[in-house]
Structures are given as C-alpha cells and as structure tokens.
Amino acid sequence: MKDIKEAVSKRKTFAIISHPDAGKTTITERLLFYSGAIRQAGTVKGKKTGKFAKSDWMAIEKQRGISVTSSVMQVDYDGFQVNIVDTPGHEDFSEDTYRTLMAVDSAVMVIDSAKGIEPQTKKLFEVCARRGIPIFTFINKMDRDGREPLDLVSELEDVLGISAYPMNWPMGMGKSFLGLYDLHNYRVELNHPEEADGHDFLPLDEEGEVVGDYPFKQTSVYTQAMEDATLLNEAGNVFDEEAIRKGQLTPVFFGSALTGFGVQTFLDAFVDYAPSPSSHKTEEGGIIEPDDERFTGFIFKIQANMNPAHRDRIAFVRICSGEFEPGMSVTLNRTGKSIKLSHTTQFMADSREQVDNAVAGDIIGLYDTGNFQIGDTIYSGKEALAFEPLPQFTPEIFNRVAAKNVMKQKSFHKGIEQLMQEGAIQLYKTYHTNEYILGAVGQLQFEVFQFRMKHEYNAEVMLTPMGSRIARWIDPEQLDPKMSSGRNLLTKDRFDQPVFLFENQFALQWFVDKHPDVKLSQLF
Template structure:
C-alpha cells in the first residue's frame, strides 16, 4: 500500500441526517466535544448559556433554533481525521442535504426514540440507499420516556427496508435510564441513576450476564434488557461488516446526545466500521480510485458571507482522489480553464484556518470570486475528468421580489446574485420587464432569503406571493413571446434559458394539447 493510500485510510467523512428536532445538531456537538475540538457542548437553543451549537453559525440559526445550511467540521479522533457534515433537517432545505449526501462516504441517521421514523428521515434515507452508502443509526433521547426499543428497531426495518443490528441496548429510559447493555463490546455501561459512578463499565461473562454484587441486577429493568438482548442474539440479524459497508445492514446505537451518554461508545464503533474514502465513478463511467495520484474533486456547495466582514464566498470541494497542495493549478472541467488554488481553508463550522494540504475524502473551502458553480469538477492531468451533476429540485413556490429602497439597488442586486448561487433559491426574470421572480421548494427558504438580504447586504425586499407554479423549460428555438400569459408566464433563468411558469397542472396540460410540437422539460 502506498503512503498516500495509508493516509487516505485514516479519513472518515460522513453526514448527519434526521428529521427536525431529533437531536442531529446536539449529537454533532458531542462528537466535537469528545474529539477535543471544543471544551463544552453548545445547544441548538443556547440563549441562557450563550453557547450555541458550533455547527449553527448563522444568526438566523441561533435565533430560530434550526439548522438551515450544511456546515462542515474537521476533527481528529483516535488517530483518524473525521470530516463531519451537519445538514439541515427541515424539509425546505432538502436540496442542500441531498447534495451533501453526494459528498460523503457514510451517514449517521439520528432518530428521536419518542417518535420513531418520521417523514424527512425516510426521504433522506432513500437518498443514502440510492447511493448505497453505509448508514449508522443513533436512537436518541433515551433521557426521556419514549417508545419500546424492540418496536423502534422493527419500525426501522419495516419502513426503511434495511436490516438492523443492535450494537447496544437500553436498560430503561427517562428517569429510569440505567445505562446500556453493550452487546458488541460485551459490557454494561451504567448511568449514575444506578448509584454507581456514571460511565462505569462492567464486563459480561460468557452467558452475557454481569457478575458481582450490584444492586441494579435485582431490577426488572436489567432483567428486561437481558431478555431483549438474548432475543436479539437468537432471532435478530448477525453482525456483518460487509453488509454494513454495502448499506444493507445498519448498526443501531442507543443513547442521549443531550447528556452525552452512549455517544462516545457510538463514535468509537463508527471510526472502526465506517468506510474510508473509496472510488468515484465519472459521468462517462470510468472509475477513479481515491489513491490515484491525480487530484480530482467536485463542488457540492457554495456559501456566501461565512465571514460577513469580508463579504466572502466559499466553494466547498470534496476531494475524490489524490493530494491537494496549496498553490497548485487545477482545470475547471466546465470551462477548460486553469485555476490556481492558492486561497484555501478547512473548517470548524464558521471558524476557518488556511490549509496547505488535504487528501481524498477531505472537504476544503475555496475562496471564490465567481469562478465556481455547484456541480463543477476540478481535476489535474491530461485526461479530462467529469463527475456526475448534482441533483436539482424544480421549485414549487414562487415570489416576485423587489428592493424596498430603490436607492439601494446595488446591494440588492449583489445580494440576489450571491445568495442565488448557493442553490437553495432559483432566480428568474420576466422577458418583457426583467422583473425578478424567485422560486424555492419550501416557504422557509424565502424567509431565510429575506432575512439574509437584510442582515448581510443591508437590503430590505418586498416579496409578493405568486403561489404554486409548475416550471417547465423549453428549447430557445421554440421561444415565442406571444405565448406568454398569466396562466403560462414566460421567464428566463439565471443562465438565460427560457421556461414557462404554469399556473397549475391543468394549464400545463392545456398548453401541451394546444402546442404539441413544443417540448417541455422539468429541468435542463
């Protein structure tokens, strides 16, 4: 194995996914704490302590207690470099999360043990399944009373269609949460509810029982956990590392991100069994190995104003192969131009430090003056490399947008341009008047857009709802301005490609029947 391959083996890159409020950002904080990256864990709603979650760096995230953008954190843990991507849980920001899932090698799925599988969890799981990436499941909030563990695991298998293997098993929950019966490590890990010191580890004997004189052994909670564990070992799935790596078996862990109980046990197992960076398939179906000497990668995210004082713009690059070194030239596949990567950074959410070197599996930030777009491939060498395009969503809700103060047109246009390049909001202009129209998948995106224009660009805007519309692109050769009406409004996207915004499905069908020669496309 080459030196490059050995170094790449020490990378673990994963995204954390969940339904909103399942505890995704809180578990991220715990992972940072146990890696030594931070001294005390923040919370999503940190008003009393002033310690907000490290991954929630935007003002609106701290204000509303939600994650609205993916954030990247890189930490060292147990000899590995772990690249953690905390994603938005809210469905209105699914597109950001979907793209992020294209850039990771594994996913951690956080489930609220009181609620089980929720709709957004199912959607995100399906994206992971489509890619075949390994999924590690963390059943969270054991510090509260929730649903029966056996019921949760059964639901996981039934709804998501994946086999599950319980790595550990809860002994009680809520006020009677005694700890974890650790099947994988053959031990019991106790909370302080039992009268023992919190975190006490007691080995199991060959029969899977705790030896010695411990008061908790007389409890029905321990007895029940023992019975459940024996049932799982007899009737449940076997531990299969190959099935985990292929995304067919999910290891299941229980714990509480808020108290931190069970999180370190989870993290220890994760770095042992999660995959290191592997090969990537190009758009012409060639395979590029991670330890290929050529530097290749793709842009999966663009973020404006991570440093509001400098009005900067960062393009997030997932390195797929080779070794990045600052100052090197790469080729931007879309334009064929050479670009020098001299200003680069690595992340701790909004905190950054200049990076001189990075390897396949790492995610680095490129200071961008407008060169990059989401989905761009960067590569070195004579052979042209192009990775598949990023997934795109067709907007469903539309708003007309105009500056409240006509004297601040410059900041308005700059803010519009930069925020639209992040990919969450789509920008259109009417053909006749060049009025701005923005489209999004969900209402919350408009609220974040409006907030950020005001806070980051000092530009207040007026949003006028247009309601739901059906967007369909057309060939420029079919362009006929006379066909535009209120029911099928003709506009152009930010690349000047024409499309219709149909009032509803009925208007779309009527247009198809009336103009059968005009081909309508969902996306270009």
C-alpha cells in the same frame, strides 16, 4: 505526502441526517466534544447562556434554533481524521442535504426515540439507499420516555427496508434509564456510575450477566434488558461488516446526545466500521479511485458570508483523488480555464485554518470570486474530466422580489446574485420586463433569504407571493413568445433559458394539448 493510500485510509467523511428536532445538531456537538475539538458542548437553543451549537454559525440559525445550511467540521479522533457534515433537518432545505449526501462516504441517521421514523428521515434515507451509502443509526433521547426499543427497530426495518443490528440495548428509559446493555462490546454502560462503585463499564460473564453484586441487578429494568438481549442474540440479525459497507445493514446505537450518554461508544464503533473514501464515477462512465495520484474534486456547496466581516464566499470541494497542495493549479471542467488554488481553508464550523495538505475524503473551502458553480469538477493534468452531475430540483413556490429602497439597488443585486449561486433559491426574470422572480422548494427558504438580504447585504426586500407554479423549460428554437398567457408566465432562468411558470396542472395540460410538438422539460 509519502503514502497517499495510508492517508486516505485514515479519513472518515460522513453526513448527519434526521428530521428536525431529533437531536442531529446536538449529537454533532457531542462528537466534537469527545474528539477534544471543543471544551464545552452547546445546545441548539442556547440563547440565554450564549452557548450556541458550533455547527450553527449563521445568525438566523442562532436566532431561531434551527439548522438551515450544511456546515463542515474536521476533527482528529483516535488516529483518524473525521470530516463531519451537519445538514439542515428542515425539509425546505432538503436540496442542500441531497447535494451534501453526494460528498460523503457514510451517513449517521439520528432518530427521536419518542417519534420513530419521520417523513423527512425517510426521504433522506432513500437518497442514501440509492447511492448505497452505509448508514449508522443513533436512536436519541433515551433520557426521556419514548417508544419501546423493539418497536423502533422493527419500524426501522419495515419502513426503510434495511436490516438492523442493535450494537447496544437500552435498560429502561426516561427517569428509569439505567444504561446500555452493550451487545457488541459485551459489557454494560451505566448511566449512573455511582450505583456501581464509580464504574462506567461493567463486564459480562459467559451467561451475559453483569460480573459482581450490584443492587440494580435486582430491578425489573435490568431483568427486561437481559431478556431482550437473549432474544436479539437468538433471533436477531448477524453482525456483518460487508453488509454495513453496502448499506444493507445498519448498526443501531441508543443513547442521549443531550447528556452525552452512549455517544462516545457510538463514535468508537463508527471509526472502526465506517468506510474510508471510495471511488467516484465520471460522466463518461469511468472510475476515479481515491488513491489515484491525479488531483480531482467537485464542488457540492457554495456559501456566502461565512465571515460577515470580510463578505467572503466559499466553494466547498470534496476531494475525490490525489493530494491537494497550496498554490497548485487545476482546470475547471465547465470553462476549461486554469485556476491557481492559493486561498484555501479547512473548517471547524465558523472557524477556519489554512490548508497545508489534504487528500481524498477531505473537504476544503476555496475562496471564490465568482469562478465556481455547484456541481463543477476541478482536476490536475491535461486529460479532461467531469464527475456525475449532482441532483437538481425544480422549484415549486414562487415570489416576486423587489428592493424596498431604490437607492440600495447595488446591494440588492449583489445579494441576489450571491445567494442564488449558493443554490438555495433560484432566480427568474420575466421575459420582456426583466422583473425578478424567486423560486424555492419551501417557504422557509424565502424567510431565510429575506433575513440574509437585510443582515448580510443591508438590502431590505419586498416579497409578493405568486403561490405554487409548475416550472417547465422549453427549447429556445421552439419558443414563440405568443405562447405565453395569464396561466403560463414566460420567464428566463439565470442562464437566459426560457421557462414557463404554469399556474397549475390544468394549465400545463392545456398547453401540451395546444402545442403537441413542443417539448417541455422539468430541468434545464
């Protein structure tokens, strides 16, 4: 590629975050539709028509109408390559979402206009805030009755502690939803263009009034929107691109993802103001700039069986610098081994194409035979490099797991091995008998695990709940197996490191008091 710097400037890589059912996957569909990537937008719950959301490719997602894994889509829009990462909204899969947020340059936060800020939205926002990720807010479902827009914006600022700048303002809601008073583009976008001789957009005069004589101008909905717009102009925050880039100011857009109203206006503004790929920190405290010639990247996700016909396994790589070319050799930091990247792919949810070229900001998939782990750094050149580690989470709920059919042990072990490497579940073995125990953040992860074992590996499993446990790692040199008891089960993690699973906080404290010199840690 002649000019990497120019190519990188044309990349926009973002994640979509929200509480379940706020409309996150639906807005993803609309973004794909307006980019021309798909001809018809599906819906999450599209069972009767057979039109499922493009980003929900896994069988259980289509069956249950939820997103349980991050999916990546790459589309061209208005001269930019937009990399969209649709994340699971359900809190049981927040670990996948947290890691994904390490691989993007901005985030789109979708909020249900009837519910406002919900707990999962707040958690995900806090992750973005810690990283200083710019956030663009889309307040969805204006085609239904919801809360007052001023209340929603106030809550956004109060609960999340971020300044907000409404780019447009709703004129009514639900059945009386007239459209959007566009403060940024200085126009009105009509929900029913037939009310204005077929015009979607109407310009405003110097007083902020719609130019022309239209019946809707006499309605109370329009009058109220005018009053609100005047108030926002006089007392609201100032539009500040620098504050947006620093994650201190969120541009707020209203609309309806289901009908598509307001989505294209949002997307136009997003590509104008969302940041291009930024620098990344290394473990040693160095900085890797996106236009550095050296190729670098890190693996933030591993997914098995995206194509059930081929039983494949894909490692998702965020490119941080340089240029990817098919067949290039890179070093895997964790092992020091050289790997040739000959089988790679780009994504459109479940459909894929061979990568011819990619630069910083792009997300590519590497066909993996077991070489990679989540958090791995890959790089070209001789100088060793490792990016900052991705966040890890200690499981809170545990289940014993066994194969229902002892004749299917091979499928059982293969399934557990591959699903464990995706990072959704964690595997432990009892210290002496090697019984399998699964740990996860939430109950839904076990249900998805059970479903995928049966449908992707033909291995039905029996899960025996152990309830909540507190996992603590111990230095092998300090371990005495006699420390184990009924209240603190001794196990080994996937790397054969010893882990105690404490029954409760009381059992943990009792152990600490009894063995004051033993150091326990929450993560290995």
